[in-house]
Structures are given as structure tokens and as C-alpha cells.
Amino acid sequence: MSGVLEGIRILDLTWGSAGSMGVLLLAEQGADVVKVEPPTGDPFRAYVGSHVWNRSRRSVALDLKSDGGRKAFRRLLADADVLVESFRPGVMDRLGLGYEALAEELPRLVYCSCPGYPQGHRLADRPGYDALVQAASGQQWEQPGWRPGPTFLAMPMPSMGALFLVAIGIATALVAREATGRGQHVRTSLLQGTLLYTTQIWQHVQHGALAHNTLMAKSYPPGIHQSSIFECANGEWVHASTMNGLPPKRSQDEILGLPDVGDLWTFMALPPEEKRKIEEARAAAFRARDRDELVEEFHENNLGCEAIVRADQQFAHPQLRANGMVATVDDPELGETTQIGLPFTLEGAPGAIQGPAPRVGEHTRPVLVEAGLDDREVDALLAAGAARAFGET
Amino acid sequence: MLALEGIRVLDFGQYLAGPFGPMVLADLGADVIKVEPAKGDNMRPAAAPFFGCQRGKRSLALDVRSDEGRVIAHELVATADVVHHNMTKGTAPKLGLDYETLRAIKPDLVYCNTWAYGKEGPLSDFGGLDPLYQATSGLEYESGPVAEGNAPLYYRFGMCDASNALLSVVGVLLALYHRRRTGEGMDVWASLLNGGSVFTADTLLVDGEPAPRPRLDAAQTGFGAGYRLYETQDGWIQIAAVTEEQWSGLLTTVRRAELADDPRFATPADRERNRRDLEALLEPAFRTRTALQWSWVLDEADVPNEVAIDTVGGQQVLFDEDNVRLGLVTEYQHPVKGLLRQFGQLIDLSDTPGKVQGPPPLCGQHTREILAELGHDDADVDRLAAADVVYAAGDDYTERFSV
Numbered sequence: 001m002s003g004v005l006e007g008i009r010i011l012d013l014t015w016g017s018a019g020s021m022g023v024l025l026l027a028e029q030g031a032d033v034v035k036v037e038p039p040t041g042d043p044f045r046a047y048v049g050s051h052v053w054n055r056s057r058r059s060v061a062l063d064l065k066s067d068g069g070r071k072a073f074r075r076l077l078a079d080a081d082v083l084v085e086s087f088r089p090g091v092m093d094r095l096g097l098g099y100e101a102l103a104e105e106l107p108r109l110v111y112c113s114c115p116g117y118p119q120g121h122r123l124a125d126r127p128g129y130d131a132l133v134q135a136a137s138g139q140q141w142e143q144p145g146w147r148p149g150p151t152f153l154a155m156p157m158p159s160m161g162a163l164f165l166v167a168i169g170i171a172t173a174l175v176a177r178e179a180t181g182r183g184q185h186v187r188t189s190l191l192q193g194t195l196l197y198t199t200q201i202w203q204h205v206q207h208g209a210l211a212h213n214t215l216m217a218k219s220y221p222p223g224i225h226q227s228s229i230f231e232c233a234n235g236e237w238v239h240a241s242t243m244n245g246l247p248p249k250r251s252q253d254e255i256l257g258l259p260d261v262g263d264l265w266t267f268m269a270l271p272p273e274e275k276r277k278i279e280e281a282r283a284a285a286f287r288a289r290d291r292d293e294l295v296e297e298f299h300e301n302n303l304g305c306e307a308i309v310r311a312d313q314q315f316a317h318p319q320l321r322a323n324g325m326v327a328t329v330d331d332p333e334l335g336e337t338t339q340i341g342l343p344f345t346l347e348g349a350p351g352a353i354q355g356p357a358p359r360v361g362e363h364t365r366p367v368l369v370e371a372g373l374d375d376r377e378v379d380a381l382l383a384a385g386a387a388r389a390f391g392e393t
Numbered sequence: 394m395l396a397l398e399g400i401r402v403l404d405f406g407q408y409l410a411g412p413f414g415p416m417v418l419a420d421l422g423a424d425v426i427k428v429e430p431a432k433g434d435n436m437r438p439a440a441a442p443f444f445g446c447q448r449g450k451r452s453l454a455l456d457v458r459s460d461e462g463r464v465i466a467h468e469l470v471a472t473a474d475v476v477h478h479n480m481t482k483g484t485a486p487k488l489g490l491d492y493e494t495l496r497a498i499k500p501d502l503v504y505c506n507t508w509a510y511g512k513e514g515p516l517s518d519f520g521g522l523d524p525l526y527q528a529t530s531g532l533e534y535e536s537g538p539v540a541e542g543n544a545p546l547y548y549r550f551g552m553c554d555a556s557n558a559l560l561s562v563v564g565v566l567l568a569l570y571h572r573r574r575t576g577e578g579m580d581v582w583a584s585l586l587n588g589g590s591v592f593t594a595d596t597l598l599v600d601g602e603p604a605p606r607p608r609l610d611a612a613q614t615g616f617g618a619g620y621r622l623y624e625t626q627d628g629w630i631q632i633a634a635v636t637e638e639q640w641s642g643l644l645t646t647v648r649r650a651e652l653a654d655d656p657r658f659a660t661p662a663d664r665e666r667n668r669r670d671l672e673a674l675l676e677p678a679f680r681t682r683t684a685l686q687w688s689w690v691l692d693e694a695d696v697p698n699e700v701a702i703d704t705v706g707g708q709q710v711l712f713d714e715d716n717v718r719l720g721l722v723t724e725y726q727h728p729v730k731g732l733l734r735q736f737g738q739l740i741d742l743s744d745t746p747g748k749v750q751g752p753p754p755l756c757g758q759h760t761r762e763i764l765a766e767l768g769h770d771d772a773d774v775d776r777l778a779a780a781d782v783v784y785a786a787g788d789d790y791t792e793r794f795s796v
Contacts, residue, residue: 004571021594025563048604049595099743118741121715127633127697131620135631138704140622143550145613146543150629150701152615152622154536154607155548155592163591164559169740171566172396172421176745178573180394184744195710195721195736196559197550199413199445202707206731208440216441216549218706225524226547229533237545239528245481245509245520304521308545311531311596312603317586320529322514325587331599338598343587344560345512346568348579 003030003351008174009079011036012057014086016044016130018159018190019114020053022166023084028342029351031082033057034367036073038064039388041360051331052339054357060368061361061388064095068386073097075371077106081183082170084112088128089119099185110173112186114166116158119187128190133158137194142201144218161193229308230286238291241304249301255294256285331356364389395422396745400569402426402475404450405457405490407434409523409551410507410585411479412446413558418475418565419449420738421747426473426763427452428466431784433756433794440796442551444733446558448723449750453764454757454784461782463489468767470498474572475565479507479557481520492580501578503568507561508584526553526589531596541611556588610668618664618671619643622701623679623687630684633697642694646687647678711735723749729796756794760785 008031012023015037027033035042035054039061044050060076063069077083083102085092092098092113099111113119116128123136134140134153145151169186177183201216216224228240240252242264253260258281261267267275286294291307298305309316315326315338327341342351364387368378381387400423404415407429419425427434427450436443453469456462467489470476476495478485485491485506492504506512509521524547527533533545560583568579597604607616615621619634634643644652652658652674657667664671679687684700691698704710711734716722723737738747760783764774777783 004567004574017595021591025560026567029567047595048597048606052594052597118719118721120719123715126699129620129633129635129697131615131631132633132697132699135622135629135699135701138702138707138710139550140629140631140701141703142707143548145546147612149624150622150631150703151546151613152609152631153548154538154609155532155552157550157552160552160556160592164556164563165740167563168417168421168559168566169742171563171570172740172747173742173745175566175570175573176394176396176742178570180745182744184742187741187743188739192721192739195739197552197555198707198736199555200409200442200551201445201549202711202735203441203444204706204708204711204734205440205444205727206733208730216551218549225522225549228524229545229547231544237534237539239524239533239545239547241522241525243520243522246518299516299519302519304519304525306525306528308528308533308539309531310534310540310603311593311606312598314529314531314590314593314596315598317529319510319514319516319586320590322517323511323584323587325590334597334599334604336600337604338601340590340594340596343591344564344581344583346564346571346579346581348568348577349571 002349003028004346004349005029005031008032008081009034010082010084011076011080012084014084014114015042016086016159017049017053017156018162018193019084019086019166020050021163022114022170024053024056025163025167026170027056028353029346034076034363035059035358036062036076037360039361039385045360051334051337051357055329056354057358058363058367059358059361060364063386064097066384066386068381068384070095070097072368072373072381072387075373076367077102077109079371080109081174082110082112084114084166084170086114088115089113089124103185107182108177109183110170110177110186111183112166112170114162114188114190116190118189118191121191123191130156130159130190133190133194137191139194142218144220157197158190158193161196162188162190163193164196165192230283232286232289232291232294234291236291237308238286238295239306239308240298244302244304246302248303252303255297255301255303256282258282258285327353329353329356332359359390361388362390365392394745396742396747397421397423400424400475401473402477403428403469403473405476405478405480406507408436408479409442409446409554410557411477413555414505414507414561414565415450415477416446416448417559417562419750421740422745425450426469427754428455428457428469429756430454431456431757431781437756437794437796440730443796444735444753447753448735450754451759451763452754452756453760455760456782457488457490459782461777461780465764465767466490467498469763470495470502473499473502474569475503475505477505477561477565481509482518496578499578501572501576503565503572503578503581505561505565505581507557508582510586511584512582521585523551523553523585526585529586530589531593532589535593535609538609538611540608543611552592553585553589556591557583557585560588560591617668618675623676625679625684625687626682628684629701630679630687631699631701632691635697639696642696643691646690646694646696647675649674649678725752727752728755729791753796755786755790757784757786
């Protein structure tokens with residue numbers, strides 16, 4: 001094991017992508033993560049994505065509703081630096097495992113909670129599935145689509161925000177612990193995750209125009225960047241973007257064999273009829289071109305442009321491969337898989353994928369024995385159904 | 394004590410993917426100095442995205458391309474814990490702001506570059522904007538969805554910028570943790586390209602073939618009959634009938650209980666295969682009542698649901714009583730724009746809290762204060778300002794800048 005978090009033990013009780021992926025960012029920088037899940041398994045295991053977001057950790061299957069399961073969990077806690085959970089507020093308290101109940105005994109414990117909605121919010125008792133938070137936070141209504149009304153976000157935005165808040169919150173608490181010697185309760189939520197992505201759109205000021213009525217306005221068809229999506233030959237698509245930081249050798253219009261209109265601002269100032277004609281000519285020119293050749297020609301001329309690919313085609317991108325972001329993982333259930341790698345790099349102490357997603361209870365026995373239980377005690381837990389070990393019935 | 398109290402961050406970034414990370418560090422209590430050109434961050438004219446990435450910082454307007462400017466930047470680096478920026482490849486070395494140069498000044502420095510594509514590799518010389526990475530990651534294709542015959546769809550949240558910045562924050566924090574344990578600094582990086590792919594991390598190939606994953610329908614309502622938006626008499630409701638109990642509860646509530654016995658819809662796999670037929674039966678049912686009425690009866694049947702709300706550009710969320718009380722919202726006076734309201738604290742730390750430290754700074758608002766801390770007296774600052782090495786915000790501000 002290597003990485004800056006070597007020696008940090010995380011108990012991961014989360015279900016779903018937000019908590020699990022937040023933990024993943026830490027697991028692959030060297031933390032020793034134990035996923036503690038029910039004997040029936042984390043219910044989100046049905047999703048194929050869980051093979052990615054649950055990797056680099058061991059699995060212990062314990063029934064925390066049973067006395068035996070809770071006692072065994074307490075043994076694991078004794079060596080833990082971090083506990084992460086994603087239950088509705090109050091669930092951990094009812095198990096006797098709430099922050100208040102543990103803090104006195106374990107003053108160095110960093111305890112992270114990431115439910116759907118924050119504790120104390122009127123929505124806190126509502127189910128916190130991602131799409132529900134999309135609806136309740138208004139984010140579905142913020143995204144223009146192909147019909148009026150809310151757009152279901154195929155990218156699970158609340159979770160994809162909260163995952164960062166989980167990792168940042170825990171990392172901050174670990175930094176602070178080096179100064180104070182104390183752990184603390186780190187609380188965030190999927191609702192707070194959605195707010196992360198309002199940075200460019202929800203700014204309200206007393207004087208002058210801002211926010212939803214300017215640059216990033218909600219509009220039909222949607223937005224300034226949507227207008228630089230073009231269809232190429234064979235029904236393939238590109239996203240052309242005019243700047244890449246280097247001085248362009250030729251303009252987009254020149255590459256397309258069209259009269260050069262000038263920059264975006266010149267174009268925007270033209271009369272509507274003239275703009276429409278130019279847009280039609282551009283669309284026709286893009287449709288006549290092979291997508292991959294066109295992307296290459298844009299790049300040769302120092303212009304930004306990328307193929308709009310299916311999600312599973314992302315792994316072919318040469319720069320993504322150069323970044324170490326395309327990994328081969330031998331998954332015990334799926335076989336040889338291609339997945340994303342580590343999305344950020346600490347040059348001074350690089351992390352690594354520490355193994356595939358474990359099977360339910362794959363490490364129940366060794367982890368509990370490490371924590372000081374003997375084999376007979378583990379047998380008793382298994383027999384009582386308070387624990388489950390993969391491969392043992 | 395604030396969580397990151399005593400940590401000084403120099404933010405040499407512009408636009409979004411650079412400055413957003415340091416803003417998150419400022420919210421956690423770091424002392425963040427935004428070092429921007431004397432003519433201002435290039436994002437200032439677009440005030441909304443600018444405001445979303447700049448609060449809680451002090452601004453030093455400094456021409457780092459001038460010899461004297463570089464000397465001042467280096468004086469500042471000697472006092473800093475973190476240097477963060479999103480310059481394209483080759484720019485930082487030209488300005489004397491590369492890691493090798495700066496670690497000679499501050500050996501335990503944490504240095505972070507948020508790239509467009511990456512540190513090394515075929516496109517590492519290129520900058521780029523958020524939409525390119527909504528393309529590379531598959532987001533635009535899957536959100537169309539193109540597979541259903543629609544055009545690709547761009548998400549207006551600019552999330553790849555944010556993702557890059559947030560990855561950099563995780564990296565910087567872990568490097569700071571390492572530094573507190575070992576005394577060593579290091580070089581950290583993330584990229585827009587990587588940030589985009591985090592959002593489609595549920596994608597994998599099995600033996601080279603794509604594994605099935607949830608797919609959006611052409612009408613952009615959701616992933617299947619039990620996990621989608623339905624139009625009602627007066628609006629839309631999101632359903633999440635994930636378990637078999639919830640599914641049968643849904644059918645009973647919409648008075649389609651007979652479908653539970655229909656072999657076409659017996660299992661989740663059947664319902665996925667015959668999704669269009671099933672949805673064609675449920676859609677008319679939902680149109681017979683209002684969204685609120687459905688929500689009430691679905692609640693009684695324990696079927697997870699939420700009415701999809703139109704917040705009027707975020708106003709309802711940013712003025713929501715619970716969100717305000719819990720600190721999810723912040724509001725302050727901006728010297729030019731009056732009251733400014735935006736999202737607030739997103740992480741609650743019980744022992745060492747964060748703090749939203751104030752509005753986005755004016756360009757050069759803290760030039761005199763920061764230079765004074767470095768030992769430059771007012772006469773020296775006047776001389777530097779006259780030579781256009783620095784700019785200190787003054788009476789001419791609104792002639793020069795919009796925000």
C-alpha cells in the first residue's frame with residue numbers, strides 16, 4: 001500500500017455513489033478502507049457502477065441491527081480514524097452509533113454523514129434517492145432539454161457534487177486533527193452537492209442584470225455552448241469550441257471552407273437573417289466532414305474541438321490514457337474490466353488502485369480477526385446471522 | 394479555530410477551474426490571496442460565474458510579467474503554504490511561477506495546477522473550456538440521448554470546471570495532510586478531462602464490451618418506468634420506486650394494480666425490456682391529478698417521490714427558510730452590486746468550522762494591505778502603481794471595472 005493516507009483506516013457504511021466515490025478518492029491515496037455492509041449486501045450493488053465506486057476496499061458483512069453485529073462493529077471502530085455513513089439523519093443514533101454516542105469514547109474519530117438532506121431540514125426524513133433530490137432542489141427545472149418542463153439529469157448531479165464534499169470534508173478534518181488532536185463531525189448532503197453546481201448560474205444581486213438572465217441563461221434551444229455542437233457525417237457529432245489557449249493557425253470557417261466571419265462577438269452582432277444563413281452553411285459543412293478527421297484538423301490548427309462520444313467510448317481518448325485515467329481491473333464477478341483510474345495526481349506520493357470491488361463479506365473473517373476476535377467468535381456471529389462471510393455458509 | 398486557519402493560499406488562476414478550488418479552501422478558513430493581472434481576471438466581465446468562484450479572497454492586482462512584479466510574487470510565495478493556478482503549459486515557467494522555481498523559495502510548498510487536458514501527453518499543451526469535456530466523457534451523448542435519435546445536450550452548470558477544481562482541492566488537502574506529517578511539500582494536479590470522466594465513472598467495459606448502464610429515454614424523463622419524471626395535471630413529479638414493494642405500491646396508487654400480474658412487467662428486467670409499453674400505460678394515469686395530489690397519495694403508500702420544482706433561477710432555494718437557517722445560503726454587500734446572494738456553507742465541521750469570509754473582492758482591493766504586510770510602504774506602492782506593476786482599487790474603479 002502506498003500514498004499519503006497510508007495508516008488511515010476508514011469504515012465505509014455508505015450506500016450509493018456519493019459516499020462510495022468520495023471514499024474512493026481517499027482509498028486510492030493509501031487509506032485502508034473497510035466497507036461495512038448488511039449481510040444481504042449494500043442494496044446499490046445491483047448497479048454496475050458499484051463495481052467502480054466500491055473498489056479499493058475490503059468488505060465486512062455485519063448486521064448492525066443485531067447486538068452481535070454492533071459489538072463486532074465497535075471492535076472495528078477502536079482502530080478507525082474515519083467513519084462515513086449516508087443514512088437518513090437519526091438512523092445511526094437509533095443504532096447507538098450516532099456521533100454523540102461515539103465522540104467521547106473516540107475523540108480522534110472523524111465522523112462523516114452524507115444523507116440526502118441535512119439534519120434539521122424539513123426534507124430530512126424524505127427518501128434521498130438522487131433523482132428525488134434533483135427534483136426537490138430545482139435542478140431538473142434548471143436544465144433546458146428538448147421539451148418544456150424539468151429534464152431528468154442523466155448525470156446524477158446531487159451525488160456527483162456530494163462525493164467531492166465527502167472527500168473534502170474528511171480530508172479537511174484529517175488536516176485539522178494534526179493541529180488539534182481531535183476528530184469531529186463532518187456533515188454534508190446530496191442537497192448541498194447540488195448547490196456546488198450553481199456557481200455559474202445562481203448569483204442574485206440587488207443592482208444590474210446577473211445570473212439566470214445573462215451568459216449562462218436557461219434558454220431554448222439551450223445556451224451559448226449548445227450552439228457549438230455540430231453533426232458530422234454518419235450521424236456522429238462534435239463539440240467545437242473556439243479557444244484552446246494557443247494562437248489559431250486557421251479559423252473554424254477556413255477549416256470548413258467557408259468565408260471567415262471573424263470572432264464570436266462579430267458574429268453575434270450580425271443581423272438575424274445573416275446569422276441564420278451562416279449557421280446553415282456551417283451546419284452543412286460540418287455534416288459533410290468525417291468526425292475524427294475534423295477533430296484532428298481543428299487540433300492541428302490550435303482550435304478546441306472534441307468528438308461527442310458514448311460514455312463507454314471515453315476510454316479511447318489518447319489524453320485520458322496518458323493521464324493514467326484508463327485502468328484495467330480484474331473484477332471477481334465481471335472478469336477483466338476497463339474503468340476510470342485516479343482522477344488527480346499527487347506527484348510526491350502517487351496513489352494506486354488497491355483492488356477490485358470486494359464481494360459481500362469477502363473479508364469478514366480476516367478483518368474481524370485482525371480486530372481481535374477469535375475464529376470461534378466469528379463462527380458464532382455467522383451462525384447467528386449477525387455476520388456473513390463470502391464463501392462460508 | 395477555523396478548519397484551515399493559518400493556511401495561506403496564493404491563487405494565480407483565472408476563469409473558473411482555477412479560482413473555484415481556492416474559493417472552497419477559503420470557505421474552509423484558509424487565507425486566500427487572489428493574484429490577478431492589473432487589468433483584472435479575464436472572467437470579471439461575466440459577473441455571475443465570476444462571483445461564483447471568488448468570494449472570501451483578498452485581491453492583489455499585480456503584473457507578474459514585469460521584473461518587479463515577479464519579485465513581489467516571489468516575496469509572497471515565501472509566506473505561502475499553497476500555490477494554485479490553471480495556467481496552460483509553459484506559462485508558469487515563463488513567469489517564474491513553476492514548481493521548481495517556487496520550491497527553491499519555499500521548500501515545503503504545496504503546488505497545484507488544474508490543467509485542461511493533463512500534465513503530459515498528446516494534448517497537454519492545449520487549454521480548453523468545459524463543453525469539450527462534457528463531450529469527451531460521454532455526458533453530452535448520454536444526456537441527449539443521441540442513442541435515441543436526439544442531438545447531444547450540453548449541461549449549463551459547467552460541472553467539468555467545478556469537478557476539476559474540486560479534485561484539486563482534495564489533492565491539495567491531502568498534500569497538506571502529508572506536509573503536516575512529514576514536513577514535505579509536493580506538486581499536485583487535476584484536469585478538466587479527468588473531471589468530466591468522474592461523472593461517467595459508472596461506465597465500464599467488460600472484456601472490451603460496454604456493460605449495460607441506465608439509459609435515458611428520448612423524452613428525457615428518466616431511467617425506466619419506476620425511476621422517472623411523470624407529467625401530471627399541473628406539473629411534473631419524480632418517482633423513485635426502486636424496490637418491488639415500492640413498485641407494487643406505485644401501481645396500486647395509480648390504479649393500475651392489474652399490471653403487477655402482467656407477465657410483460659413481472660421483473661425489473663421485463664419492465665426494462667417493455668419500458669415503452671409500460672410507460673404508455675402509466676403516463677395517462679398521472680395526468681389525471683395534480684403533482685401535489687400524487688405526492689400525498691404516494692407518500693401514504695411509501696412510494697418515494699418529489700414534485701419537480703421551478704425555483705425561478707434558484708430564488709426559491711436561496712430564500713428557503715430551512716436552507717437559510719442551516720447556512721446553505723449566504724448574502725452580503727458587494728461594493729458595486731449591492732446585496733449579493735449565493736449558496737453558502739456546503740460542509741459543516743463541528744469542531745473547526747469553515748466560514749464564508751466575505752464577498753468576491755474588487756480587483757486590487759487589498760493591494761496596499763498585502764504589500765504592507767510584505768514591508769512595502771505607501772510611497773513604494775504609489776511608485777509601483779505609477780509604473781503599472783500593481784493596481785490598487787481607488788476612485789477610478791468603476792471606470793475600469795464592472796465588478
